[in-house]
Amino acid sequence: MRLEIGETGSLTKTILDEEVRQFAHLVGDENPVHLEDDFAKRTRFGRCIAHGMWGASLISAVLGTQIPGPGTIYLSQSLQFVAPVFIGDTITARATTIKVREDKPIVTLETICSNRGGEVVLKGEAVVLVEEVNR
Numbered sequence: 001m002r003l004e005i006g007e008t009g010s011l012t013k014t015i016l017d018e019e020v021r022q023f024a025h026l027v028g029d030e031n032p033v034h035l036e037d038d039f040a041k042r043t044r045f046g047r048c049i050a051h052g053m054w055g056a057s058l059i060s061a062v063l064g065t066q067i068p069g070p071g072t073i074y075l076s077q078s079l080q081f082v083a084p085v086f087i088g089d090t091i092t093a094r095a096t097t098i099k100v101r102e103d104k105p106i107v108t109l110e111t112i113c114s115n116r117g118g119e120v121v122l123k124g125e126a127v128v129l130v131e132e133v134n135r
Helices: 017-027 037-041 052-065
Strands: 008-014 073-081 090-100 106-115 120-129
Touching: 008 052, 017 052, 052 073, 052 090, 052 106, 052 120, 090 120
Parallel strands: none
Antiparallel strands: 008 090, 073 120, 090 106, 106 120
16 A cells, blocks of 8 residues: 555544443543533533543544554554543544655654534644555
8 A cells, every 4th residue: 555645534423421431431541520520510621521542542543444544553643632522522533644654664644633613622643554454
């Protein structure tokens, strides 16, 4: 597979309360800011927020299913959590190729998650190994 700079993939998902609860249970992060309305109301956010890594997981889904696609292996991922993601928000995760190594099957992608209003909530950069898969 040969990627070109500027190629983009994306995934859009609405953050559901039940899924945030499942994620919390799955990874063991049961911080009440994610799960308890009464607690979250007293925080700077005023209501429950999704786990930042839940949003980052959407990036992983884009990388593994769209661009570069099946067989992709993470080498690194930087993340900056720019704004909160609230339960019920619709988030679009986007990955755009910004560098392709000539000597190895390694690709660098800009990774951004934004909400329905276009506000960036998470940004970073992924470096991945692009695996050729025999089909």
